[in-house]
Amino acid sequence: MKLVTLQRRMARAVMTPLTRQERMRPRTAAGGSMRAEAAAFIKPNDRLTAFERLEIYNRQYWFRLLSSMIEDFAGLQAVLGSERFERLCYAYFVDCPSRSFTLRNLGAQLTAWLQKHPRWLGTQPTLALDMCRLEWAHIEAFDGPEAPALAPEDLAEPGSPDFRLYLQPHLQLLSLQYPVDDLALAINDSAGDNSAAASNAVGERRKRRRVQTVARMPPRPIFLAVYRLDNSVYYRRLQCEEYALLRAVRRGLPLARCLASAFRGSAMPPEDRPAAIEEWFHTLSRLGLFCRQPEESDLRS
Amino acid sequence: MPPVDFFTVAGAGGTYPRPFSSSFFSMPANRFNGFTEYGVGIGLRVPHYQHILARKPVVDWFEVISENYMIDGGRPLQVLDQILDQYRVVQHGVSMYFGSAEKLNREHLRRLKALVKRTKTPWLSDHLCWGSVDGRYTHDLLPMPYTFEAARITAAKIRQVQDFVEVPVAVENVSSYAEFHLSEMTEWEFLNEVAEQADCGILLDVNNIYVSSRNHNFDPYDYVNSVPAERVAQIHIAGHSKYQKYILDTHDHPVIDPVWKLYARALQRVGPTATLLEWDDNIPSFDEVHGEALKANRFLTAAAAAPLAQAI
Numbered sequence: 001m002k003l004v005t006l007q008r009r010m011a012r013a014v015m016t017p018l019t020r021q022e023r024m025r026p027r028t029a030a031g032g033s034m035r036a037e038a039a040a041f042i043k044p045n046d047r048l049t050a051f052e053r054l055e056i057y058n059r060q061y062w063f064r065l066l067s068s069m070i071e072d073f074a075g076l077q078a079v080l081g082s083e084r085f086e087r088l089c090y091a092y093f094v095d096c097p098s099r100s101f102t103l104r105n106l107g108a109q110l111t112a113w114l115q116k117h118p119r120w121l122g123t124q125p126t127l128a129l130d131m132c133r134l135e136w137a138h139i140e141a142f143d144g145p146e147a148p149a150l151a152p153e154d155l156a157e158p159g160s161p162d163f164r165l166y167l168q169p170h171l172q173l174l175s176l177q178y179p180v181d182d183l184a185l186a187i188n189d190s191a192g193d194n195s196a197a198a199s200n201a202v203g204e205r206r207k208r209r210r211v212q213t214v215a216r217m218p219p220r221p222i223f224l225a226v227y228r229l230d231n232s233v234y235y236r237r238l239q240c241e242e243y244a245l246l247r248a249v250r251r252g253l254p255l256a257r258c259l260a261s262a263f264r265g266s267a268m269p270p271e272d273r274p275a276a277i278e279e280w281f282h283t284l285s286r287l288g289l290f291c292r293q294p295e296e297s298d299l300r301s
Numbered sequence: 302m303p304p305v306d307f308f309t310v311a312g313a314g315g316t317y318p319r320p321f322s323s324s325f326f327s328m329p330a331n332r333f334n335g336f337t338e339y340g341v342g343i344g345l346r347v348p349h350y351q352h353i354l355a356r357k358p359v360v361d362w363f364e365v366i367s368e369n370y371m372i373d374g375g376r377p378l379q380v381l382d383q384i385l386d387q388y389r390v391v392q393h394g395v396s397m398y399f400g401s402a403e404k405l406n407r408e409h410l411r412r413l414k415a416l417v418k419r420t421k422t423p424w425l426s427d428h429l430c431w432g433s434v435d436g437r438y439t440h441d442l443l444p445m446p447y448t449f450e451a452a453r454i455t456a457a458k459i460r461q462v463q464d465f466v467e468v469p470v471a472v473e474n475v476s477s478y479a480e481f482h483l484s485e486m487t488e489w490e491f492l493n494e495v496a497e498q499a500d501c502g503i504l505l506d507v508n509n510i511y512v513s514s515r516n517h518n519f520d521p522y523d524y525v526n527s528v529p530a531e532r533v534a535q536i537h538i539a540g541h542s543k544y545q546k547y548i549l550d551t552h553d554h555p556v557i558d559p560v561w562k563l564y565a566r567a568l569q570r571v572g573p574t575a576t577l578l579e580w581d582d583n584i585p586s587f588d589e590v591h592g593e594a595l596k597a598n599r600f601l602t603a604a605a606a607a608p609l610a611q612a613i
Binding site: 001002003004006007008010011014015040041042043045046047048050052053054056057060061064065097098099100101102103104142143144145146169170228231232 | 372440
């Protein structure tokens with residue numbers, strides 16, 4: 001057997017989802033005997049069968065992936081419940097096995113995959129999807145690239161019709177239906193409260209109550225900037241016009257067209273707009289969210 | 302590719318707190334071990350960030366997991382830079398997968414090289430294992446079949462990495478829980494074959510040797526006595542977890558006596574060598590981890606005073 005053949009067979013077995021009892025499945029995905037498959041390439045020893053030796057790796061694979069996903073998507077887990085979240089992870093990794101050398105990217109396809117497979121989103125699909133998008137945005141903002149902030153000399157010709165602004169690559173813009181930013185912070189607080197005095201069960205009940213409170217709210221448009229400042233990640237609510245402006249900037253449109261986009265269909269009285277624009281630019285500049293044109297390499301993530 | 306010489310890239314330079322007298326170790330032990338004076342390091346782990354940055358404890362060197370810092374920005378890189386200002390750092394990877402049959406991942410290599418430039422690591426290590434196939438990653442250190450084909454593929458990839466990152470590479474033996482019908486040699490023969498063909502260093506993990514020896518019923522001293530002493534660039538020590546039918550390499554306990562004895566035997570053959578304690582789960586206080594690591598000094602001092610032993 002060639003090396004690549006052995007590795008394909010072993011990887012296929014290792015990546016097979018576990019049973020509900022967290023053991024290796026007795027059947028392969030193709031319906032064959034997993035015992036026979038393990039014995040075909042793994043030696044038994046005086047204490048363990050080939051199946052049992054392979055099972056150690058099978059369990060390690062799933063425990064590692066599940067613990068990483070729980071760390072990265074604690075909010076989604078709280079919204080769906082632990083059992084449904086675990087089943088979702090199994091289904092996700094069967095369809096989208098990791099194609100990155102780093103565990104950091106495990107959830108990179110999760111939002112898109114959930115949009116294609118909404119049956120995994122539970123009884124509150126919009127809330128769950130919003131939380132998933134927020135948590136992935138958090139990861140991107142946490143360690144995404146940072147370009148040099150915009151300096152006064154970079155604004156030499158702001159009046160030019162082609163003048164463009166650029167946003168920090170780590171800045172993520174989200175259009176949501178539920179206040180998952182508040183919910184994520186509350187869930188994190190609950191996790192932090194799990195001291196010796198507060199058992200896991202109490203923490204779980206607290207999380208569930210918070211999720212239920214948000215789930216009962218009627219959906220409404222919420223616009224959010226997720227960004228990094230001084231190496232901490234922040235969430236900032238945006239007005240819908242400010243969000244539209246930033247989306248247009250991100251698309252690389254000239255500033256004049258960005259401003260036009262911001263107020264298309266807006267209910268904001270025209271006389272209030274200059275002050276609003278001034279305030280947005282002042283705040284965004286203070287937060288360092290405008291930058292020089294990022295290098296191609298900065299945009300890969 | 303010309304043979305990589307650890308001497309030519311040795312020496313992180315600067316003045317570092319060194320509690321362990323370097324006067325013992327003025328002569329490098331071998332071509333791949335120009336760091337006899339490095340002493341005892343520990344892994345840089347998130348729960349210890351605050352303690353290290355605030356208290357600035359005296360530590361010979363830190364080992365960093367390369368993948369944790371192969372990112373574009375943010376707090377991990379800020380912390381790394383602060384550590385680099387004050388300590389010597391050596392990179393250790395967990396996902397190069399030299400033994401995977403597929404080609405090396407170019408993005409991985411590019412990011413690794415950028416990090417090497419940042420840390421100025423004098424050498425870097427990764428595992429003698431596989432973990433990906435057809436572009437799909439298991440994120441585990443899977444055992445190799447000990448075949449000549451696997452040795453040839455693995456050695457070629459180690460050479461490619463050394464060429465690309467331009468620092469010497471040391472390959473680490475892993476703990477394993479399975480053996481393959483396909484194997485044509487012992488694990489230590491495979492390690493020697495790969496290291497010879499790649500002309501690379503060896504990161505000898507004596508805890509992994511102990512764990513695998515118990516899981517596969519071999520004498521760990523046969524392994525230690527067979528490793529080419531002249532290629533050992535670094536040594537790992539760690540704790541593990543014992544189950545009823547096997548031992549798992551969990552890095553969540555102190556080092557047990559049989560592993561210290563194996564370490565002592567390795568030092569008898571290799572001479573004083575940069576040593577690192579791995580503690581990755583249920584991580585106790587910084588002082589507890591560092592205290593456990595510093596137990597290695599007793600063995601290093603003894604090794605420095607004794608002539609090198611031959612393989613038995």
